[in-house]
Amino acid sequence: MNKAIKISSIFPKHLFWDVKLDQLDAEADQDLIIPRALFMTNEKTFSEDIEKLELIYSSTEIIGILKTTKERISNKVCEMVANRYHMPAFHRYSR
Secondary structure, three states, rough: OOOOHHHHHHHOHHHHHOHHHHHHHOOOOHHHHHHHHHHHHOOOOOOHHHHHHHHHHHHHHHHHHHHOOOOOOOHHHHHHHHHHOOHHHHHHOOO
């Protein structure tokens, strides 16, 4: 994890509408930052969005948080993440 990166310099403000972006800490707030960074992603923007996360977090950290988050991350996003890291697909919601 790259703790020196300032979150507000990487991610758009609208993803963190309910918190003060400048007060987010990459380590302490990873359970909020990781899912929010992918909350609005789609097939066209996924590569760019995940690369921003990878500046800060490892694939293990990203996957671990996405598997346990209470944020509303779509199954499609989970599938794209699993595909990127060459692992079996996982889902947040039952089909």
